[in-house]
Amino acid sequence: MLTALAIRNVVLIEALDLAFHAGLGVLTGETGAGKSILLDSLGLVLGDRADTGLVRAGTDQASVTATFEFDRMPDAVRGILGDAEIDLEPGEPLIIKRRLRADGGSRAFINDQPVGVALLRDLSRMLVELHGQHDDRGLVNARGHRLLLDRYAHADVGAVAEAWQRWSKADAELAQARAAVAAARADEDLLGAYLAELTVLAPVIGEEQDLAEQRAAMQKGERLSGDLVQLQALWEGSDSALAVLRSAARRLDRIASEHPLLGEALASLDRAVIEAGEAEDRIAAAMDALAHDPALLDRIETRLFELRAAARKHGCTADALPAKLAEFQAQLDAIENGGTRIAELERAAQEASLDYQAKAEALSVLRAEVALRLDAAVAQELAPLKLDSARFRTAVVRLPEDRWGPQGVDAVEFLIATNPGAPFAPLGKIASGGELSRFILALKVALAEQGGAATVIFDEIDRGVGGAVASAIGERLARLASAGQLLAVTHSPQVAARGGTHYLIAKSSEGTVTRTSVALLDTAGRQEEIARMLSGAEITPEARAQADRLLEQA
Template identity: 50%
Template sequence: MLSSLAIRDVVLIERLDLAFGPGLTVLTGETGAGKSILLDSLGLALGQRAESGLVRAGQPQASVAAAFSVADAHPARAMLAEQGIEAEDEIVLRRVVTADGRSRAFVNDQPVGLALLRRLGALLVEVQGQHDQVGLADPASHAGLLDSAGALERLRAAVGEAHRAWREAERALAKAREEIAAAARDEEFLRHAVAELQDLAPVEGEEDALAAERQRLQQGERRGEAIAEAIAALSPRDRRSANPANALRGAIRALERLPAPNTEAEPALDALGRALDALAEAETAMERLAHEGGPDPRRLEQVEERLFALRAAARKHLVPVVELPALLEALKARLAALDAGTGAVAAAERQAAETRAAYLSAAGRLTDQRREAAQKLEKAVAKELPPLKLDRARLVVEVAARAEGAWGPDGVDRVTFLVSTNPGQAPGALDRIASGGELSRLMLALKVVLARGSPVPTLVFDEVDSGIGGATAAAVGDRLARVAERLQVLVVTHSPQVAARGVRHLSVAKQVKAGRAETRVTPLDAPARREEIARMLAGERVTEAARMAADSLLAGGLL
C-alpha cells in the first residue's frame, strides 16, 4: 500500500509530507483547494506525463516521492529483482521535473527509465477518475481479472505451461527444418569436404608434432655438414693440405732415426703416439656420429608435404589446423543429419502436433470455466448496480475466440468487459458508453466484486460520487468501505456520506501566505472531522443541525 507521499514545489504546494495507512482515506475540500494537485503529484511519481507547468513558480524543479509497503511475493518486487534493483522494506518511486519540462525517474534512489516507472506504478496503484480511468478500463487486464474472480489461476497456470511446451516444440521443429534445409543446400559441398578431410585424416596435435620434427630434420642437415667438415679437416683430400695423422707419423719416424740410445726422445715419442691414437679415435667417433645421425632427405620431404597439406586445408576452410578434426566431425554430423533429417523432422512434427493438442485441450477447459465465471460475475455486479443509481446499466463479460496468431499463455480467449447503460443499447467499451460519473460508479461496483483478486494494493477514486447524493452517495460510501476491507482506498469526495465512511480524513485547503496562494493538507481529528462534514452538509455557515447530521453520518446512520 501507499505509505507516504512527499511533494516539493508542485504548483501551489511548497512542501508537503503525508502518511497513509490501510483502509479508506478520504480527502475533502472546497473546489479549487488543490485536491487535483495531490492526484497529479501522485500520478507524476507513477510515471504519468510531466509538464513544466507542474513546477511551482520561481522554483528550478519539482519533485515527488511515493513510498509503498508491499508483500515479499508482490509482482513489483520480482520486477525490481529482474532490473537488479534492491527492494528493501519499501519501494520508493521518485520523479523530478525541471522548469523546462525535463524529468528524471528513480526507484529506491536508482535512476530508471520512464517505461519501468510506469510499469511499476501500474502494479502499485490504480486510479479511477472522472476523465482518465486506467486499470479496469484497459481490456488487457480483463482476462486476468475474470480468472481471479473465478479462482481460475491454477487452470490458467496449466494453460501457460502447455503453451510453453508447445512453443518449445515449435521452435525445435523450426530448427530441424532449418538444419535439413541448410544441409540440403550444401550437400554437394559437404560430401566433397568430408571426403577430402577423411583422405587427409587430420589428427589432433599433429601440426605441432610435424613442425617440431621438421625443425629437427632441418637441423640434422646442418649437423651432418659440420661433422663432414670436421672429418675432412682430419683427412683432407687435397694433397696440398696437411694431414694431421701423416704429420704425426712423419715426426715419429724422424725421432726413431735418432742414434741409440735416444732416451731423451722417448717422452716426445710417447706423446706423439698418444696424439696419433687420439686422432684415430676422434676420426672413428666422428664417422660413427655421421653414420648414426645423418640427414634423411626423404623423411624431411614427407614431413613438409604433410604439414603443408594440413595448413592448406585449414586455409581453405578458414579454421586453424588444430580445429580440422573437429570440423570433419561437424561436417560428418551435418551429412548424417541430412541422411536422417526426414525422420528427425517427422518426429519434431509429431511432438509439435501433440503439444499443440495438449495446449488446445487445456485452453478449452479454461474457456469453459471462463464462460461460467463470466455469468457469475455479471450477476454479482448486477446486484451492486441499482444502489449506485445504475439500475438500467448492464455489464457484459464477453469471452470470444482469438485468432491463432494471438494465442498465448493466457489461453485462446479475448475477454472484454462491456457495458450498456440504457435498455436497448448495445454493449460497448467501458470508457465509450458510460459518462464520467457512471463509469466511476461502474468501476466501483466491479471493484467490490473483484477486490479479492486484485494484484494492485492501492485504489484511488477521484470524485466517484459526482452528480449523486442522498441514498446513492451513501451506497457509494458503503461500497468504498467494503473494498477498503481488502485494499487501501483513497477517495477525493464532495459527498459527506462518503467522507463519513473513511477511517482517516485529510482536509485540503488553499490559503494565502505572504501574498502567495498555497495548498495545505491537514489530517483531521474527531472534532475537526465532525466540523468538516458539517461544512460539507451546510455550506459556508455551519449550524448545529448540520453538526447533528454529521454526528449521525459518523455514527453510521443515514440522513
C-alpha cells in the same frame, strides 16, 4: 501501501507533509480548494508527464516524495526493482521522489538512486490504482482484464504457460532440424566431394607438426652435409689427425719413463686421443641423424602441402581436419536419417501442440463459465449505485492461432452498455465521470480481493448522486478498504462519514498569495466538516445532528 506524501512548491501548495493509513481515507473540501493538486502531485511522482505548470509561481522547482511500505513487497514490484538493480532490505520502505524544474527538466529517484521516469510508470501500475474522470489505467485498461478474470476463477494459468513453452520449444527444434536438412541437401554433392577428399587424405591430429619437424631436420642435414663429410675425412686414413695422435702416443709411451714431464705429456696425449675418438663417434652419429633421403623429403613436403591446402580450403587448422571429416560425415548421415529424425520431432511437436490446446481449451471453458458468474455479481451491484439501466458483460473472445500464447487462446475485455438496447462497448468509451467510477466500484466489489494495486484511489466517485446511492457507495468503499488502503476524494457526506481517516483540503489567501493546506481531522473536526457538506456555508444545529447520525451509522 502509501504511507507518506511530501509536496513542495506544487501550484498552490508551498509545503505539505501527509501521512496515510490503511483502510478508507477520505479527502473533502470546497470546490477549487486544491484536491486535484494532490492527485496531480501523486501522478507526477508516479511518472506522469512533467508539466511545468505544476511548479509554484516564483519558485525554481517543485518536488514530490511518496513513501510506500509493505508487510510483504509484491513479487512484481520486487522484480521491477531487481531489473533496475535496486535492492531493498526486508521492511525497508520504497521512497520515490520526482523533481520538476520550472524550465521543464525533471529527475526521478528511488531510494536516492537516480532512475528513468519509465521505471516510475512501470511501478505505478503495481503501487496505485487511480480511478477518475479521465483515467485510462487500472480497470479501464483492457490489458489487465484477462488476469483479473483468471484470478477470479482461480485458474491454473501456469500449466497453460508451461504447455506453451514445451510446444514452442518442440516447434523450434523441428524448424531447426528441417532447416539443417534442407541446407545439407542443397550442398549434398559438395559435402560428398569434401568427404571423399578428406577420406583419401586421412588426416591425423599432430601429423602436420611431425612432418614439419622431419622436413626441417632433413633440410638442415642437406645444408651441413659438406662440412660433415670434410670433418669425417679428418679422422679417416693413416695420415688423419687421429692416426697421427695415436702414433705420437705410441712413440711417447716408449720414452715416458725417462722423465716425469714425458709421463705427463703422455697422459695429456692419451686424453686427446680419447676426446678425438669421442668427437669422431659424435660426428658419425650426427651424420646418421641428419642424413636425408631426397625422395623421402619430397614425399614429406608433398604430404605437408596437401594437409595445409585442405586446412585452408575448409578454413581450419590441419589438426581440425579430422573433426571436419566427422562433421561432413554427420551432415551426410543427417540427410540420410533426416526423415526419421524430423518424423520424431513432428510427433513431439504434435503431442505438445495437442497438450497445450487441451489445457488452453479447458482454461477457455472455465473463463466463459466464470465470466457469467462475474457478470451476475457485477449486475447485483449496479442498481444500488444508480446504474440499474446499465448492463455489464465480460467478453471472452477466441484469438486467431497466430496470437495464441502462454496466457491461452482468449482475449478478455470488460464491456458495458449504459442504456437499454445500447450496444456493449469498452468501459472507458461509454461511461464518463462519476458513472465510470461507479462501474469500476461495482466491478471492484464483485472481484473482491482478486489482486490490484496496493493503494486504490477514487476521485469524486459520488459525482451527481446523493442519498441512498451515496450511502451505497460509501458502504462499498469501506468494504473494499477493509482489506487494504483506499483513498476517496468526495463531496458526499455519506461517503465521508465512512472514512477511517478524514483529510480536509482548504485554500487560504494572504494578500496576493494563495495557499492550499491539508489537515487531518479529529472527531469534532469531522463532525463539523460533514455538517458543512450537508448544509453549505452556514452550519446549522440540524446539520450537526445529521452529521452525528451519519458518523454513528458508519
